[in-house]
Structure formats: structure tokens, C-alpha cells
Amino acid sequence: MAHVEISTDSFQQTQASVSRRQLISGLFNVVGLLVILVATLVLLALVIQLVAQGAPRLNWKFFSSFASSDYNEAGILAPLVGSALVMLVTAAIAVPLGVAAGIYLEEYAPKNWLSALIEINVTNLAGVPSIVYGLLALGFFNQTLKLGESIVTAGLTLALLILPIVIVTTREALRAIPSLLREAAYALGASKWQVIWDHILPYSSGSILTGVIIGLSRAIGETAPLITIGALTFIAFLPPSPVKAEFPFISFEWLQAPFTVMPIQMFNWVSRPEPEFQINAAAAGAVLIFMTLAMNGLAIYLRYRFRKGVKW
Amino acid sequence: MVISRVKPNRFTVVSAIAATTAAVSLSIQTVSSQGSVIKIDGSSTVFPITEKIAEGFQKSGGGRVTVGISGTGGGFKKFCAGEIDISDASRPILKKEIDLCKKNGISYIELPVAYDALTVVVNERNTWAKNLTTAELKKIWEPGSKIDNWKEVRSSFPNQPLKLFGPGADSGTFDYFTEAINGKSKASRKDYTASEDDNVLVQGITRDKGSLGYFGYAYYEPNQKRLNAVQVNGVAPSRKTVESGQYNPLSRPLFIYISKKSAQRPEVKKFVQYYLKNGVSAASSVKYIPLPASAYPKIQARFNAGKTGSVFGGEEAVGLKINDLITRELRD
Numbered sequence: 001m002a003h004v005e006i007s008t009d010s011f012q013q014t015q016a017s018v019s020r021r022q023l024i025s026g027l028f029n030v031v032g033l034l035v036i037l038v039a040t041l042v043l044l045a046l047v048i049q050l051v052a053q054g055a056p057r058l059n060w061k062f063f064s065s066f067a068s069s070d071y072n073e074a075g076i077l078a079p080l081v082g083s084a085l086v087m088l089v090t091a092a093i094a095v096p097l098g099v100a101a102g103i104y105l106e107e108y109a110p111k112n113w114l115s116a117l118i119e120i121n122v123t124n125l126a127g128v129p130s131i132v133y134g135l136l137a138l139g140f141f142n143q144t145l146k147l148g149e150s151i152v153t154a155g156l157t158l159a160l161l162i163l164p165i166v167i168v169t170t171r172e173a174l175r176a177i178p179s180l181l182r183e184a185a186y187a188l189g190a191s192k193w194q195v196i197w198d199h200i201l202p203y204s205s206g207s208i209l210t211g212v213i214i215g216l217s218r219a220i221g222e223t224a225p226l227i228t229i230g231a232l233t234f235i236a237f238l239p240p241s242p243v244k245a246e247f248p249f250i251s252f253e254w255l256q257a258p259f260t261v262m263p264i265q266m267f268n269w270v271s272r273p274e275p276e277f278q279i280n281a282a283a284a285g286a287v288l289i290f291m292t293l294a295m296n297g298l299a300i301y302l303r304y305r306f307r308k309g310v311k312w
Numbered sequence: 313m314v315i316s317r318v319k320p321n322r323f324t325v326v327s328a329i330a331a332t333t334a335a336v337s338l339s340i341q342t343v344s345s346q347g348s349v350i351k352i353d354g355s356s357t358v359f360p361i362t363e364k365i366a367e368g369f370q371k372s373g374g375g376r377v378t379v380g381i382s383g384t385g386g387g388f389k390k391f392c393a394g395e396i397d398i399s400d401a402s403r404p405i406l407k408k409e410i411d412l413c414k415k416n417g418i419s420y421i422e423l424p425v426a427y428d429a430l431t432v433v434v435n436e437r438n439t440w441a442k443n444l445t446t447a448e449l450k451k452i453w454e455p456g457s458k459i460d461n462w463k464e465v466r467s468s469f470p471n472q473p474l475k476l477f478g479p480g481a482d483s484g485t486f487d488y489f490t491e492a493i494n495g496k497s498k499a500s501r502k503d504y505t506a507s508e509d510d511n512v513l514v515q516g517i518t519r520d521k522g523s524l525g526y527f528g529y530a531y532y533e534p535n536q537k538r539l540n541a542v543q544v545n546g547v548a549p550s551r552k553t554v555e556s557g558q559y560n561p562l563s564r565p566l567f568i569y570i571s572k573k574s575a576q577r578p579e580v581k582k583f584v585q586y587y588l589k590n591g592v593s594a595a596s597s598v599k600y601i602p603l604p605a606s607a608y609p610k611i612q613a614r615f616n617a618g619k620t621g622s623v624f625g626g627e628e629a630v631g632l633k634i635n636d637l638i639t640r641e642l643r644d
Contacts, residue, residue, distance in 0.1 A: 234379035
């Protein structure tokens, strides 16, 4: 008798405990949903407010004029071109370096204290505040290498900034490839390089690209390191064209040109006394958000395309 | 975008690397090939005037100009390293900056271009503080001041908590205000809301009935409907009182410093000429107080004669009249 009583008792206890835990789980579900909703709504509200406030300025003239002290005349041509060119240099430097470093660390590096040290440093670098990169760039690129306050200095700085992100995502991407594929390729007599080049890299390129573009989206919004190296606030001419009419048809003079970028222009407008400039700032903000969104959209699309092409 | 077509085959990756190397090496070769751009940097207070001038100069086909905002101190640092042609300054050059310039062999021509009136402002619902004396301002702002109620400022003022707003310690406005009111640059009480962004100060002061703050006249002008300017020693800040020298000691001159070496370049000469010729209209259009029209030709004459040095000789000075800036002896 006593025995049965205890067992119903413990059964009831278990039941109570289960329903309590289910309640907690359900509650967490609701809380999680609320948190996501709040985050998304705040973001959405910010974007909508920005676009609504900036809407009166979002016309062709805004995109095709230079900075001006008259808010009606002021546009974002110089920072738009500046941002695009700086991103181009950043990508051209960070992608090959970062992917190569990722491949080496993941596939070639011997597992010893040296590679462990490098690994820790790379992960640490991803968390270093961007202003520190700015100071490094000011001393090294700007003053020691005498590259000046130019697009190439900015590109190199931002490339350094996103290099850890590219390296880490490359390694993650390489690690995600099933070892079956490697083994199959080796079994057919492929060399290590052939395995990496013909199999591992193409299969992981979708994820690598995602990492690259997330890195670039971070770089496009950076202000602090660029102000440190001396990005300008007022500049009413464009860098020299990269394409020329005469031989050799391309020119790298633009790398040397002074520049400004979108976030700096925005910052300048926000701190103006005339309230009308806030509209310009909002419009520039909307353009910047759209640029980031477009880059992230591209990342999603590319990942989808690459994933579709790979079957195993 | 470069990466959009990288489906990694040998060719694209190798060529990307090659292009990068080529680009970087080429860029190092052409490092000194940027000729005739006039480079200006310095004070964010002077920036709006210089920007207005640079814009007009460029539209009139004068040449290419870039303007940065590194602050007066940052501007002088670059200026004395020979990196820029003209330095915008919201205060005269200091002793240590003069020494740095000397060490690097940079001599400079000092030109006053406009006036700014530091404006003490209160909330628009503040009905009592129409006028404050410099002694009262000092009582409020001096280091270690414990005043936190309007009643303590003057016994006839109502019992209303006092909230203080002002620029941060890196600002030239802060330097000048503390020098003029507390007698020593950078000496100020520290328990106030500080921001380098004057719009933040405007916002803060409009929100609290008991608030008091100070910033440049250019930020007061467009916000007149939301803020009240306080008379200092019975004088309200305005173009007239600054020009006549009555708004004392809170009006301050703004300068451009031109490197003597750059001043020999024809496009820099043309730019300075354009600056002084359009100084009145540019300064008024960005809500600063221009020098009297008669002063500009005298300043142009100083530039033409290539007279270097500063009338301040590295010392901080408060309440100089426009005439002093032009006629006082220049010291290297």
C-alpha cells in the first residue's frame, strides 16, 4: 500500500515537473519571439523614419552634386564614389590575402605552438576596436610608407580591419566540407593542392563569399579609422578616372587621390547648425543602409547559387 | 564588385593578386604626383566659412581645394609638419605650435577672417536670466563650483535647479570660454553635460527649464525660437555689438594660417585673395560675424607683403578688438 502511494506521488511529482518545464519552455518561446520582434521593429522604425525624413532629398540631383554649404545644393557624389573606390581596394586586398591565409591555417599549418599563437591572434584581431587600426594606418601606411591621405591608404586600412573576419569565415567554410570528399579525391590520386583548388575551394566558395561581404558591409560604415588617417570633409572633385583614352588605357592614379566617404559626410551634416541639413543626413543614411542591404542581399543570392551548384 | 564573379578558378584569383600588387607598386611610384590641390585642415568652427569660400572658388574655376576637420590643434599639427597649405584656427597659434613650426622650418602668415560670438543661452521658459555678469558666469563655471540652483547665482532668481551644458575639453570654444570667464584656459568645473556636437547641447538646453549652456553664435542663430541668448554684462550678442567691440569678452576672432612656402604658389595666392574678397558674404551666410569691410584690404596687404608671425606671439589673449588684430606688431 505504502509502496503504491509513493509511486503515484512520484508520478504526480514528475508530471508537475514536466508541465512546469513545458511552461518555462513555452514562456521562453514567447520571450524570444518578443525580443526578435522588438529588435526588428526598432530597426524597421529607424529605417522607415530615415527614409521618410530623407525622402525629399532623394533625387538625381542629390546623387550627382558635391558637398555644399547650401543644403539644397548639397549632394553625395564625392562620398558615394569615394566609398565605392575604397571598397574596391579593400576587397582586392582583403579577399586574396584572407582566403590564402585561411587555406594555409586550415589545410597546411602544422599543429604546433606557432600556429596556435597565430590562431589566437587572428581571433583577437577581429575584436580590436577600429580606431586602433586607424592609428596603425596613420603611422605605417600614411607616414612610414608615405602613401598619404589617399584612397589606397583607406583601402589598406579597411582591408586590415576585415582581414580577421575573412580568415575566420574561410576556415569555417573549409571545415564544413565533408572529409569524404577529400578522401575520395586523394583516393583518385589527386595532390593536396589539387584537392584544395579543384574541390574544397569551389564547394566552400559560397560561404567564403558570405564572409567577405559581411566584412565589406562592416567596412563601408566605418568612420573612425578613416578620420584618423585624414579623410576629408569637403571635397568637390572626383578622383582621376581609372580608364584612359590612350595606352595603357587603365590608370591607377585614383589610388592616390584624396577622398571622403559616406559616413563622414553624414556625420558632418548631422553636426551642422541648420536643421535642414538633418534631412540631407537622413537621405545619406538611407542610401548607406541601402548599400549595405544590397551587399547583404548579394551575399544571400550568391550563397544560394553556389549551394545549388554543389551536390554531394 | 570584384568578388561577384569570383568562381575560384586559377585565373581570376591569380589575376586579382597580380592586379593588387601592380596597383600598390604603381601607387608608391606616383606618390608625389598630386600637384595643384590646395589642402586645408583644422578647426570645425572655421570650417563652414572656409567650405563656403572653397565651394565658390572652385565653381569660379579657381582650382581644386580640399577641407578637412581635425580641430584647431590637429590642424596645426599637420600644418607644422608641412602636410597642408592652410590651417583653419579658432584661436591664435600657441607657443608649442610655434616652436614645432620653427623646428620644421615652416613660417606662416596669420590672417583674421571673421568673428564668432560665444553665446550663453538658456531655455525659452527661463524668464529671469536676461542678463548675467561675467562675475556671475565665473561663479557658475569656475573649477570646484558647487552652484546647482539659480537662487545661488543671484538671490532674486527663483528656486530652480541649474543644469549646465557646454562643449568638451577638446574644443577651441571651451578653451576660449574658460580663458575669458575663469581667467585660465581649460580651467572649468567638470560636472556638466559636455558634448563636442553643439546640436546635442541645443537639444539638452531646450528640454530643461533650468538649463544654461554656451556655444558659438552660429548654433544660436537658427535656434533663436527655441532658446534665449543671455546678455553678458548688459550686452546681447549680435553683429553690431561684436563689430563695435562691445560684446566683450566673449567674442573671438577666427583665423586662417597660410604656410609661407605655399603662399608663393599662384593658386594659393588666388585662393586667399578670393577668401578676403568674399569674406563678408561668406561669413554672414554661415551666421558668423564678418570683420568690417574696411579691414579686409588691410589683411590682404599683410598677405601681399608676406609678413609672417602672429600678433599674439604664442600667448592666449582675450577681448582683442578688430583693430588690434591688424595693427599690432607681428612676432615670429
